Amino acid sequence: MFEAILFYSLAAVAVISALLVVTRVNPISSALMLVVCFMATAGVFAILGAAFIAILQILLYAGAIMVLFIFVIMLIGTDPADLKRRQMTFAKILGAAAAVYLAIVLGLAAWRPPFIAAPMAGDAFLSPATIGKQLVTTYLLPFEILSVLLLIAIVGAVVLAKKKI
Amino acid sequence: MMILDLLTALAKVVIIFAMILGVVPVLIWMERKGAAYIQDRRGPNRASILGMRLGGIVHSFADALKLFTKEEIAAGSVSKPLFYIAPMITFFIAIVTVGVVPFAEPLRLFGYEFNLQIADLNAGLIYVFAMSSIGVYGLLIAGWAASGKYPLLGALRAAAQMVSYEVALGLSVVAIFLLSGSLRLQDIVIQQGALIWDWNVARQPVAFVLFMVALFAETNRLPFDLPEGESEIVAGYHTEYSSMRFALFFMGEYTHIIVGSLIIATLFFGGWQFPFVAAELMRSNMDGVIVIGWPAAGIALLMFGMFLVSRFRRRYRDLRDYETLLFGVPAMLFATLLLIAWAGLLTRGYLDNIPAWIGNAVVFAVQLGTLLAKALFFCAFFIWVRWTLPRFRYDQLMNLGWKVMIPIGVANVVVTSAVMVFRP
Numbered sequence: 001m002f003e004a005i006l007f008y009s010l011a012a013v014a015v016i017s018a019l020l021v022v023t024r025v026n027p028i029s030s031a032l033m034l035v036v037c038f039m040a041t042a043g044v045f046a047i048l049g050a051a052f053i054a055i056l057q058i059l060l061y062a063g064a065i066m067v068l069f070i071f072v073i074m075l076i077g078t079d080p081a082d083l084k085r086r087q088m089t090f091a092k093i094l095g096a097a098a099a100v101y102l103a104i105v106l107g108l109a110a111w112r113p114p115f116i117a118a119p120m121a122g123d124a125f126l127s128p129a130t131i132g133k134q135l136v137t138t139y140l141l142p143f144e145i146l147s148v149l150l151l152i153a154i155v156g157a158v159v160l161a162k163k164k165i
Numbered sequence: 166m167m168i169l170d171l172l173t174a175l176a177k178v179v180i181i182f183a184m185i186l187g188v189v190p191v192l193i194w195m196e197r198k199g200a201a202y203i204q205d206r207r208g209p210n211r212a213s214i215l216g217m218r219l220g221g222i223v224h225s226f227a228d229a230l231k232l233f234t235k236e237e238i239a240a241g242s243v244s245k246p247l248f249y250i251a252p253m254i255t256f257f258i259a260i261v262t263v264g265v266v267p268f269a270e271p272l273r274l275f276g277y278e279f280n281l282q283i284a285d286l287n288a289g290l291i292y293v294f295a296m297s298s299i300g301v302y303g304l305l306i307a308g309w310a311a312s313g314k315y316p317l318l319g320a321l322r323a324a325a326q327m328v329s330y331e332v333a334l335g336l337s338v339v340a341i342f343l344l345s346g347s348l349r350l351q352d353i354v355i356q357q358g359a360l361i362w363d364w365n366v367a368r369q370p371v372a373f374v375l376f377m378v379a380l381f382a383e384t385n386r387l388p389f390d391l392p393e394g395e396s397e398i399v400a401g402y403h404t405e406y407s408s409m410r411f412a413l414f415f416m417g418e419y420t421h422i423i424v425g426s427l428i429i430a431t432l433f434f435g436g437w438q439f440p441f442v443a444a445e446l447m448r449s450n451m452d453g454v455i456v457i458g459w460p461a462a463g464i465a466l467l468m469f470g471m472f473l474v475s476r477f478r479r480r481y482r483d484l485r486d487y488e489t490l491l492f493g494v495p496a497m498l499f500a501t502l503l504l505i506a507w508a509g510l511l512t513r514g515y516l517d518n519i520p521a522w523i524g525n526a527v528v529f530a531v532q533l534g535t536l537l538a539k540a541l542f543f544c545a546f547f548i549w550v551r552w553t554l555p556r557f558r559y560d561q562l563m564n565l566g567w568k569v570m571i572p573i574g575v576a577n578v579v580v581t582s583a584v585m586v587f588r589p
Contacts, residue, residue, distance in 0.1 A: 028309060032247070035302065052288040055295045063298025064328065070305055071324045074317065128288050128348050 007047055014040035027073050031066060038062045052128050177283050185263055189419045190225035192544055196419075197221065199548040217488055235408040240311070243405065247310035252406065252413035255303025259420040262296040265289035266427045267351045269437045269532035270444055274522050281533065282351065289350040290342060293428055294335055297383050301327040303417070304385075304392060308402035319401025322559070323385065323392035329566040330382035330389075336574030337375035340581040341365055341432055354436030359443040366433040371577045373433045375570055380429065382566070384421045386547055388554040391562060426543035427536070434539050437532035444528055451524035452517060458527075463503035470496030 017036040024030040038061045045054035135143050194209070198221060201208025209221035217223070239248055264283040271280040286292050301324055308320020342348055344365065345356040357364050366373045382389040393401040403414045430436060439447070447454055473493030479486050557565070 032302075032306070035299075051286050052291065055286075055288050055291045059291060059295040059298055063295055063301075064331070067298070067301055067305070067324055067328055070309075071321065071328075074305075074309055074321060074324075128291070 003047055007044065010040045010043040010047070013037075014044070028070065031070050031073060034069075035062050035066045038066070052131065173279065174283070177281060181263060181268070181281070181283060182260060185260060185420060185423055186416075188423050188541075188544075189416050190229070191222065192419045192423065192548075193225045193228070193415075194220075194222040195545060196548050196551075197224070199545070200552045203549070203552040213485060215484060217491065218485065219488075229412070232409055232412040237408040237410060238405075240313075240405060242312045244310045244312065247306050248405075249410070251303050251307035251310060252410045252417070253303075254306065255300070255417040256413045256420065258296055258300040258303060259417040259424060262293055262424045263427065265292050265350055266424070266431055267354060267436060268536055269529050272529040273525055281529075285349065285351060288348045290338060290348045290353070290432075294331070297334070298327075298331055300383070300421070303414075304402045307406070307414070308392075311402070311405035313405060315398040315400075316402050316404050318398045319392045319394070319404070322394070322398075323402060326382055326385075326389065326391060326562060326566075329563060330379045330570075333375055333566060333570040333574050334379035334383060336571065336578060337372045337379060338432065339574075339578045340369050340372045343578070343581050343585055344368060350431055350436070354431055354438065357435045357438060359435070359438045359441055359446075361435075361440055364433065364435045364438075369433070369577075369581070371573065375574050375577070376433070377429065378565075378570065380425045381547075381550070382562075384425055384547075385418065386422065387551040388557050389562065390556060391559060394556065396556075422544055422547050423540065426540040426547070429543050430536055430539035436539075437536040439531055439535045444532065447528050447531065448524050451519045451527065454527065455519060456511065459507045460504060463500050463507060466496055466503065467500035470494070470498075470500060 014037050017033045017040065020033040021030045021037060024033060038057060042054040042057040042062070045051075045057060198208040200206075209224040210218060212218065212221075212223040212227045214223055239245065265286055266282065267285075268281040271278045273279075284292075304323040304327075305320045308316040308318075308323070311317075341353065345353045347353060347356070353365075361367065381387075385392055391401075393403075398404075403411060406414060438444075470493045473489045473496065476489045477486070477493070
């Protein structure tokens with residue numbers, strides 16, 4: 001009962017804030033709404049009993065990445081009046097097509113649910129130790145590739161930012 | 166059973182938050198008195214209620230009244246919702262961090278277990294970091310919403326500083342949970358034991374120094390209070406705030422100090438462990454603890470009362486003269502009663518077989534008091550540092566964060582893990 005109320009209120013917050021991210025004109029408002037969306041998602045994780053993942057969601061996305069986003073937006077200091085009015089671009093057409101596709105998939109899923117009840121995960125599944133062990137054993141290769149990807153991103157940022165290296 | 170659980174959870178939240186909020190005025194008083202003594206002044210000593218000054222603590226309440234009754238001002242250009250919500254976020258984040266601090270061992274009374282810890286998360290330490298990492302939003306939003314140059318500069322400084330020092334903060338405790346093998350704060354405390362040289366401050370002194378410095382930066386206290394920087398950017402992110410909204414920032418800062426001190430005490434100074442006396446030892450020798458501890462408390466109270474009474478002088482020729490007597494005489498009377506009751510109970514043999522639940526309750530109280538005493542010590546340390554060190558320059562701050570603390574943190578993690586792996 002409590003869980004259902006919590007879930008639906010958090011889900012509502014997540015969906016509404018996600019919509020606001022797209023519709024706000026002011027980039028700072030959009031970014032802050034994205035933070036709210038991350039928080040609500042973290043709350044959903046916490047209801048599922050995955051406290052560790054919920055906390056990581058807040059720590060990484062809300063706490064680190066979005067702070068940098070907002071920092072950059074503030075530094076650039078875009079005035080809402082300076083922003084271009086909406087234009088039709090190729091990206092928008094592609095996005096609309098993707099949205100229609102998603103709607104079809106969701107409609108099919110609602111019409112003939114392909115879901116099975118998820119098996120119960122034990123306590124060990126959600127503990128930090130298990131996640132850490134899985135990362136350096138089973139998922140070692142994706143983990144390493146991701147870290148190399150991040151390194152490339154850092155190097156790229158330095159190359160773009162510095163005139164002379 | 167479920168209703169009982171909910172009520173217990175509610176009681177815990179109320180007790181812990183009331184405790185933290187009750188310490189805030191005391192801390193403000195400590196700050197002012199500490200500043201005064203370091204600068205060779207007397208500090209606040211004028212405000213009084215019916216002649217009671219309580220050593221200047223009445224000023225904190227006078228301040229609260231003043232801030233409550235002041236007018237709230239918002240300039241026309243501010244973006245209102247964000248401007249109003251920013252102080253709330255700051256205060257909220259500062260106080261919810263306390264949710265994972267274990268204040269004592271679980272108390273077992275009549276078959277029911279009471280754990281004075283709001284949430285016993287298995288990732289408690291990460292929760293602390295998550296909260297401290299989103300704490301910057303209050304400052305960022307406040308500075309941006311005020312739509313002025315100085316607030317914006319303060320907010321940018323806050324964001325840069327907090328993001329930089331979070332890395333050092335995180336690295337410094339990696340070594341801690343390598344040692345304790347758990348992220349639960351309760352486990353970390355139990356694992357440290359009661360001996361002082363087993364506490365993490367002795368096993369990980371480098372991590373302690375890093376954590377302490379990074380915590381100063383996270384709480385925006387001097388020498389890292391560049392987001393406020395009165396001499397450069399007026400008052401930084403809270404330039405435009407007045408009345409209770411300003412008070413929320415103010416309380417948020419002190420709450421942050423208290424919670425930070427609790428975390429330091431928990432991670433590095435054995436949490437609720439009483440130095441050299443393990444909880445089991447205390448519990449198995451409860452008769453002795455009470456027989457010795459009771460008169461010791463009585464005598465300490467008696468001496469405190471005698472000290473107060475000895476300070477009685479006719480200086481002002483009004484009610485204020487009697488303040489020392491007003492507190493000293495009841496203290497002495499109560500202490501005498503305590504001692505008489507102790508002697509009476511001891512001679513009639515009531516103190517021989519203490520029931521287990523009284524023993525558990527006493528151990529609980531001792532642990533709670535120990536943790537609070539350690540935390541108050543660090544609060545005093547925060548104040549001492551603030552009035553001793555000057556403010557950093559901005560480039561010095563960034564150099565210290567990125568070029569000194571993070572390399573030391575990484576080296577500390579590497580050395581610790583090497584020792585853990587290759588230890589014979």
